[in-house]
Amino acid sequence: MSATPDLNAHKPNVLCFSGLDPSGGAGIQADIEALFSAGCHCLPVVTALTVQDTRNVLACHPVPPTLLIEQARAVLEDLPVAAIKIGLLGSIAAAEVIHSLLRDYPGIPVVLDPILRAGGGFDFSAQELRAAMRSLLIPLCTVVTPNTVELRLLTSAADSDDACANALLDLGCSHVLLTGTHADSTNVINQLYTPHQPPLRQEWPRLSGEYHGSGCTLAASLAAHLAHGLEVADAARRAQHYTWKALEAGRQPGHGQHLPDRAFWSRHS
Secondary structure, three states, X not given: OOOOOOHHHHOOEEEEEEEEOOOOOOHHHHHHHHHHHXXXXXXXXXXXXXXXXXOOEEEEXXXXXXXXXXXXXXXXXXXXXXXXXXXXXXXXXXXXXXXXXXXXXXXXXXXXXXXXXXXXXXXXXXXXXXXXXXXXXXXXXXXXXXXXXXXXHHOOOOOOHHHHHHHHHHHOOOEEEEEOOOOOOOOEEEEXXXXXXXXXXXXXXXXXXXXXXXXXXXXXXXXXXXHOOOOHHHHHXXXXXXXXXXXXXXXXXXXXXXXXXXXXXXXXX
16 A cells, blocks of 8 residues: 655745734734645744734834844754745844845745734834835845835835836835735725736725735735745735635624634635
């Protein structure tokens, strides 16, 4: 009899730099759930501890940079990493640490979700942190996934979404996946920008309500598909589909935003 193949032996590892959200809607838990759903193993490195609920963030406490780099190097030196996802930074020191790690491990696809402001309005980033993101991280990224609000905060000098997205490409990243959840449009229009090519546009029905953790879910799912070896355009399409289905199945467990159901697939098999 032939041995049963060990499917877990071929499960890609994805290193995630994210904050801890005690409401479970966003941050590192969102990454873990989205990666698990895509057949990947999450290597979670916590960048910050937050005080938040489904309504807003109340406080953010960055992890000391020495602990941050010790967490990351411990797993990077032990396990093969097929992709890296970056979420909440929490401090300029975190951007500097992650920059040094990306320089030490070139060739790994990197997805950056530039978290600058919470859905409830809490501001995660001073101007100096946005500058550090632009100079240290974006040039080393495979895909940056801003919404329209984050895009304008990162590229305030540009006068249109297209110009802003191309300004990010000019910084050195390979692709920009601009999400239209915050735009004033009937449907949600997402666009994938690549240098010297017209953007790839995908349109999704706009769901009612507000959602907590949609950006984390999208970026983590995108990183998962890149870890599986998909090209960026295909990975972006699959990540959008998964995220939309998770939002459609979402619920409002507290007094604030809806939380995505990232395990919707488990009830439809």
